[in-house]
Amino acid sequence: MPAAYLFDMDGLLLDTERLAMTSFVDCLTPIGIAAEAAKTFFLTLVGTSVSQTDRMLAAFLGDAGQAEFIAQQWNAHFDQRLQQNVPVKATVRATLAELTAAGAQMAVVTSTKGARARHHLHQAGLLGHFKFVLGGDEVSANKPDPAPYREAAARLGFDPKRCAAFEDSDRGIMAAMAAGCHAVQIPDLRPVDQALPQLGQLLAEDLARAVALVQNRSPAIMA
Known part of the structure; x- marks a missing residue:
């Protein structure tokens, strides 16, 4: 795991x-x-x-x-x-609830400014699942630089190689892979004719499948 x-x-x-x-x-x-x-x-x-x-x-x-x-x-x-509703992606609520119940260490690594990101996650009812939210104005460099993922892993006390990372964008998956995380890309909005980067990342349709992929992977990321 x-x-x-x-x-x-x-x-x-x-x-x-x-x-x-x-x-x-x-x-x-x-x-x-x-x-x-x-x-x-x-x-x-x-x-x-x-x-x-x-x-x-x-x-x-x-x-x-x-x-x-x-x-x-x-x-x-x-x-x-x-204001009225912050929409949440499919399978996210149930997946985060399961991870929380299992005692998983979780954090958000986003390019959005930290205060704004925490506000949106609070509105969506998700903020309580995470140890912290690391915003784009709270890191030494922004994605696709690996710094955000390296700094988040360090804050949790782990080597990035022992961490799983989940991204939708190409810039984000580049950052996660460069940091050494075991990363899964779940594509969202992107040009229809733009190929996904070939970085060795895993691919999934939703967060539930993405988490299952990394949990079933090599013992190299076992805690």
Whole structure:
């Protein structure tokens, strides 16, 4: 069994990427950017930190001031959609409950800012499962750098090689694999013609299957 379980958040635990994309499109269409163009660009942002997103958006719009305004609007639209309900991905609630009951050591490793991530997980009723949430503003470098996973494993007191990591995005799975974790990718939103990175990661359709994969793997990750 893995010594610890490390989870991404958006698109992995929370079914929020589609809401984020809809909010993004709503903010860009009034300034003359077609919905399909906005969606295509949004997919390039999946898995990025806030600072990375800001830089990419400024380059896309060609105007840093406008990008800052759009980012503010985007956050406001997104937060409004989450006020009534923070959607959770299939099998997540039951899987986390089972792991908690078994005494598993768990943490969230997300590119979202820490305070914001903890708020969303609290709204979704999931925060209590985790020892801590490590946000994109709380690490020495952002995904795809391995630092977030290395730092989360160290905080739990384990070598990353003894940890299982779960990611939806390519940037995230690159970070987890580079850190040495036994990683499973559960693809969420991605361009239909974009192949998955060939990093030796496991693949699964949902979190329940992903956890079963790592639990049945080699004794090399036994606690």
